[in-house]
Amino acid sequence: MSTDGTGRPGSLSRTVGIKQVAAHAGVSPGTVSNVLNRPERVAEPTRIRVEQAIRELGFVRNGSASTLRAGHSSTIGLMVLDLANPFFTDVARGVEDIASERGYAVILSSSGESDEREQRNLRVLAEQRVRGVLLTPVGDDGEAADRLQERGVPVVLLDHPTPRANQCSVAVDDVAGGELAVGELLDGGARTLAFVTGPSVLRQCTDRRKGALRALRAAGLGREVMREVTVGAMNARSGQEAARRLLEAGPPLPDAIFCANDLLALGVLRVLLQAGLKVPADIALIGYDDIEFSAAAAVPLSSVRQPTYQLGRIATELLLEECDEAGGHAHQQVMFQPELVVRESSRPASGGTAGGTP
Amino acid sequence: MSTDGTGRPGSLSRTVGIKQVAAHAGVSPGTVSNVLNRPERVAEPTRIRVEQAIRELGFVRNGSASTLRAGHSSTIGLMVLDLANPFFTDVARGVEDIASERGYAVILSSSGESDEREQRNLRVLAEQRVRGVLLTPVGDDGEAADRLQERGVPVVLLDHPTPRANQCSVAVDDVAGGELAVGELLDGGARTLAFVTGPSVLRQCTDRRKGALRALRAAGLGREVMREVTVGAMNARSGQEAARRLLEAGPPLPDAIFCANDLLALGVLRVLLQAGLKVPADIALIGYDDIEFSAAAAVPLSSVRQPTYQLGRIATELLLEECDEAGGHAHQQVMFQPELVVRESSRPASGGTAGGTP
DNA sequence: CAGCGGGCTTGACACGTTTTAATTCGGTGA
DNA sequence: TCACCGAATTAAAACGTGTCAAGCCCGCTG
Numbered sequence: 001m002s003t004d005g006t007g008r009p010g011s012l013s014r015t016v017g018i019k020q021v022a023a024h025a026g027v028s029p030g031t032v033s034n035v036l037n038r039p040e041r042v043a044e045p046t047r048i049r050v051e052q053a054i055r056e057l058g059f060v061r062n063g064s065a066s067t068l069r070a071g072h073s074s075t076i077g078l079m080v081l082d083l084a085n086p087f088f089t090d091v092a093r094g095v096e097d098i099a100s101e102r103g104y105a106v107i108l109s110s111s112g113e114s115d116e117r118e119q120r121n122l123r124v125l126a127e128q129r130v131r132g133v134l135l136t137p138v139g140d141d142g143e144a145a146d147r148l149q150e151r152g153v154p155v156v157l158l159d160h161p162t163p164r165a166n167q168c169s170v171a172v173d174d175v176a177g178g179e180l181a182v183g184e185l186l187d188g189g190a191r192t193l194a195f196v197t198g199p200s201v202l203r204q205c206t207d208r209r210k211g212a213l214r215a216l217r218a219a220g221l222g223r224e225v226m227r228e229v230t231v232g233a234m235n236a237r238s239g240q241e242a243a244r245r246l247l248e249a250g251p252p253l254p255d256a257i258f259c260a261n262d263l264l265a266l267g268v269l270r271v272l273l274q275a276g277l278k279v280p281a282d283i284a285l286i287g288y289d290d291i292e293f294s295a296a297a298a299v300p301l302s303s304v305r306q307p308t309y310q311l312g313r314i315a316t317e318l319l320l321e322e323c324d325e326a327g328g329h330a331h332q333q334v335m336f337q338p339e340l341v342v343r344e345s346s347r348p349a350s351g352g353t354a355g356g357t358p
Numbered sequence: 359m360s361t362d363g364t365g366r367p368g369s370l371s372r373t374v375g376i377k378q379v380a381a382h383a384g385v386s387p388g389t390v391s392n393v394l395n396r397p398e399r400v401a402e403p404t405r406i407r408v409e410q411a412i413r414e415l416g417f418v419r420n421g422s423a424s425t426l427r428a429g430h431s432s433t434i435g436l437m438v439l440d441l442a443n444p445f446f447t448d449v450a451r452g453v454e455d456i457a458s459e460r461g462y463a464v465i466l467s468s469s470g471e472s473d474e475r476e477q478r479n480l481r482v483l484a485e486q487r488v489r490g491v492l493l494t495p496v497g498d499d500g501e502a503a504d505r506l507q508e509r510g511v512p513v514v515l516l517d518h519p520t521p522r523a524n525q526c527s528v529a530v531d532d533v534a535g536g537e538l539a540v541g542e543l544l545d546g547g548a549r550t551l552a553f554v555t556g557p558s559v560l561r562q563c564t565d566r567r568k569g570a571l572r573a574l575r576a577a578g579l580g581r582e583v584m585r586e587v588t589v590g591a592m593n594a595r596s597g598q599e600a601a602r603r604l605l606e607a608g609p610p611l612p613d614a615i616f617c618a619n620d621l622l623a624l625g626v627l628r629v630l631l632q633a634g635l636k637v638p639a640d641i642a643l644i645g646y647d648d649i650e651f652s653a654a655a656a657v658p659l660s661s662v663r664q665p666t667y668q669l670g671r672i673a674t675e676l677l678l679e680e681c682d683e684a685g686g687h688a689h690q691q692v693m694f695q696p697e698l699v700v701r702e703s704s705r706p707a708s709g710g711t712a713g714g715t716p
Numbered sequence: 717c718a719g720c721g722g723g724c725t726t727g728a729c730a731c732g733t734t735t736t737a738a739t740t741c742g743g744t745g746a
Numbered sequence: 747t748c749a750c751c752g753a754a755t756t757a758a759a760a761c762g763t764g765t766c767a768a769g770c771c772c773g774c775t776g
Contacts, residue, residue: 015429017762028726033764043724060509063485064425065762068731071373073422075486083450083466089442096468105482108441108466110454124463127421128433151416236650270654292594293651296628298658375732386756391734401754423732426761719776726769731762739756746748 016057025053036061067129075105076319077125077133079118080158081202083110084235085263086291087308088136091158094312095134102320104131111138113199113233118144126151132319134158134312140203154322158315160203161335168322170315170334174204177304177338178211179218181258181286184302184340186219188284188347190256193226196242196268197260198234205234205260208288212258227254234260239267247275256284256346262291262303269345273298285345295343302346305339374415383411394419425487433463434677435483435491437476438516439560441468442593443621444649445666446494449516452670453492460678462489469496471557471591476502484509490677492516492670498561512680516673518561519693526680528673528692532562535662535696536569537576539616539644542660542698544577546642546705548614551584554600554626555618556592563592563618566646570616585612592618597625605633614642614704620649620661627703631656643703653701660704663697 018036022029027046034042035050042050053059067073078095080088092108099106107130111118115138122144125133132154137144145155145167157169185193195212197205213223229245231238239259246253246268259265265287272279279285279299287294290305314334322329372378376394380387385404392400393408400408411417425431436453438446450466457464465488469476476496483491490512495502500520503513507525515527543551553570555563571581587603589596597617604611604626617623623645630637637643637657645652648663672692680687 015762018764019762029763030726030728030765031724034725037764041724046724058505058509060481060484062426062487062762064422064431064487065731066764067422068420068426068733069762069764071731083441084444084447086442089447092441100478105479105486120458121463123418126418128463129420129422147416151418236654266651266654293624293654296594296624296651296656297654298656300656373732376734377732387733388735388756388758389754392755395734399754404754420732423761424734426732426763427734429761717776720774721772722774723772724770727767729765731764734760736759737757740754742751742753744749744751746750 015062016059017062018059021050021053021057021059024057025050072129072131074103075107075128075130076316076323077107077109077122077128077130077135078158079109079111079121079125079133079135081111081113081136081138082234083108085261085289086293087261087289087306090291090308091312091315094309095316096312098313098316098320104320111136113138113202115139115201122148126153132156132323134315134319136160137203139201140206154319156315156319156322159311162333166331168315168318168331168333170311170318170336172306172311172336172338174207174338175211175214177288177306178208178258179215180211180338180340181208181288181302181304182212182215183218184342184346185256185258185284185286186215186221188256188280190254190284191221191225192252192254192256194229194246194254194257195226195260196229196231196239196246196257196264198231198238198264200230202234208258208260231264235263236267236270239264239269240271241267243268243271243275247271253283256280256286259285259287262287262289262294262301265301265303265345266293266297269297269299269301280345280348284348287345290341297345299345300343302343303341305341307336311336374417375420376417379408379411379415379417382415383408430487430489432461433465433486433488434674434681435465435467435480435486435488435493436516437467437469437479437483437491437493439469439471439494439496440592441466443619443647444651445619445647445664448649448666449670449673452667453674454670456671456674456678462678469494471496471560473497473559480506484511490514490681492673492677494518495561497559498564512677514673514677514680517669520691524689526673526676526689526691528669528676528694530664530669530694530696532565532696533569533572535646535664536566536616537573538569538696538698539566539646539660539662540570540573541576542700542704543614543616543642543644544573544579546614546638548612548642549579549583550610550612550614552587552604552612552615553584553618554587554589554597554604554615554622556589556596556622558588560592566616566618589622593621594625594628597622597627598629599625601626601629601633605629611641614638614644617643617645620645620647620652620659623659623661623703624651624655627655627657627659638703638706642706645703648699655703657703658701660701661699663699665694669694 018029018032022032032050035047096106109121118138134156136158148155161171162169229242231242287301287303290303294301294303376387376390380390390408393405454464467479473496492514494516506513519529520527587600589600645659645661648661652659652661
């Protein structure tokens with residue numbers, strides 16, 4: 001009874017490893033490893049015996065040892081700007097679906113729009129020797145991505161286009177989106193605007209602004225008709241702050257407000273309504289992302305829809321392709337087009353049940 | 359420029375490990391390890407030399423090797439029911455704040471309310487040899503937690519009370535919360551109710567139901583006045599489905615609806631308004647969790663607030679305490695009390711300023 | 717029957733870090 | 747002068763798995 005195969009009668013046989021399994025099944029450790037990694041190479045009866053031993057001992061493979069030996073783990077990192085933003089949780093769903101389909105696990109991480117936290121968390125991913133990283137970067141310089149790639153970690157930029165040919169990216173045309181949004185507001189009759197936006201280090205913000213300006217130009221308006229309100233984060237709380245600043249600024253309120261995302265817009269909406277303003281009659285409003293809650297807001301929010309879930313899926317597919325095919329991988333820059341979703345918040349004139357694009 | 363310090367000009371610098379650093383600094387690998395883990399044990403000048411070598415070579419420690427040697431990593435796992443639920447992302451914020459404060463990284467994972475995914479993801483965490491796990495379990499039997507604990511992985515149950523004295527848990531009294539919610543509806547004059555809820559494997563659902571029934575009893579009403587609508591998931595889409603089922607069921611609509619969480623409630627609200635019903639005049643509504651979007655809904659949603667962020671913080675503190683103090687850790691079961699938040703959706707009598715849809 | 721080849725299995729080493737015991741070295745008290 | 751001390755550093759032995767060359771067994775062919 002004392003011969004449990006470990007040869008260490010004195011100590012309680014703690015961690016069960018590949019060796020214990022091997023002893024219990026009467027094979028060598030190498031064979032157990034083969035059962036785990038290339039089952040086709042091992043004869044049926046042996047395989048079954050080993051699998052049974054695995055079950056009986058409750059063996060779970062030690063990922064660190066695997067990773068150490070292989071040089072990389074079977075995990076990918078996903079770094080987003082804000083986990084509390086439904087946009088990113090939708091993306092994450094797409095990522096997880098594809099990854100788990102292919103046998104990869106996902107380490108989810110959020111930079112909270114902070115450069116410093118981005119760096120810290122990327123370092124953790126690097127220490128974990130993740131197989132690859134999906135990154136929505138805070139800054140625009142791509143330095144973080146470069147450092148990882150130099151180290152041999154494939155990176156796919158997520159919701160961030162890149163001009164460089166040596167990396168993959170998946171994004172949505174935010175300039176076009178901004179143009180759509182402001183175009184809609186102008187179509188609704190607005191002549192003065194406000195643009196509520198987050199930190200300018202976020203490409204999403206600057207691109208959507210660029211699109212907004214383009215729409216103004218197309219309508220023959222100067223950029224001076226658009227007041228800009230910049231806040232520190234792209235969430236509802238900051239949206240409220242922005243709206244308060246707008247209201248405090250004085251009576252000549254803009255005809256309409258374009259918010260760089262829906263969270264900001266929901267915050268703005270809340271303060272406007274509390275102030276007794278009618279949306280869109282007194283002031284029109286449009287957001288960006290078309291998160292689920294926008295449709296259910298106090299005034300259903302017009303927005304710009306992105307293929308969120310697809311974004312995550314495609315990015316993950318590209319990343320895993322890059323991981324699997326060592327050299328022969330052609331980098332791609334994928335760009336989706338956004339879609340205008342008109343609800344009640346953007347059009348004072350057309351109060352229609354059957355909204356939709358003209 | 360070709361002399362990058364590695365001495366291998368031809369190939370892209372091989373993986374730089376502790377050995378390369380040691381060679382570059384003219385010390386032994388052991389000393390480098392000491393610099394990383396117990397800097398106080400190494401003399402000032404050597405330490406500085408090593409630190410410089412680390413910077414020059416761009417060394418990042420190989421986490422798998424550390425983990426392998428130590429037997430466990432410096433990461434904790436956080437497994438929630440649904441990442442798309444703002445309740446859980448708030449909790450996650452609390453977890454991350456404490457964890458990173460203590461030098462731990464967090465692996466975020468979601469079971470999507472699926473038993474199978476919970477198991478699969480817990481296995482991944484086990485393979486990664488996480489230091490401990492924060493778990494909001496899908497089932498009620500605690501079997502998953504047991505298996506981990508047997509393997510020596512500390513587990514703290516999150517948003518899930520436990521009667522067992524051998525594990526920690528942090529939770530909010532959902533029975534009391536359910537009672538508060540239905541009490542509010544009854545106070546508003548409702549005499550017939552509907553309870554919209556998710557799968558009964560979720561303790562949150564069954565406890566809130568229990569509280570609801572308790573409130574009915576307290577008001578001298580029988581449980582037959584409360585119709586139950588059970589859907590497959592606790593999100594807005596399922597809420598919409600529930601509301602449709604309620605409407606299709608026929609004319610004698612209940613006076614009020616209690617939803618097991620705010621996502622369900624938002625979905626319900628949307629369908630009710632689309633059907634031309636006035637909330638709360640025609641039908642009152644209350645949710646649970648008090649997520650941020652509830653206050654901004656078409657009809658501001660009454661709800662039951664939980665100390666979400668605190669939940670994450672306390673749970674993490676307990677977990678890390680259990681990890682650090684090997685034996686001398688006293689298990690605790692923490693239970694918070696929820697708080698009723700009354701807005702417009704729950705009281706037909708107390709007329710709000712603005713109502714329903716335009 | 718010898719030789720051969722193919723399918724399975726084995727054994728041993730390497731991965732990068734931590735840790736323990738051992739070593740060096742200059743200094744100090746007896 | 748010597749033994750001894752403490753501080754700083756080193757050498758070497760793990761940790762559990764994957765890999766790969768080598769070995770084994772068996773049936774088949776010449």
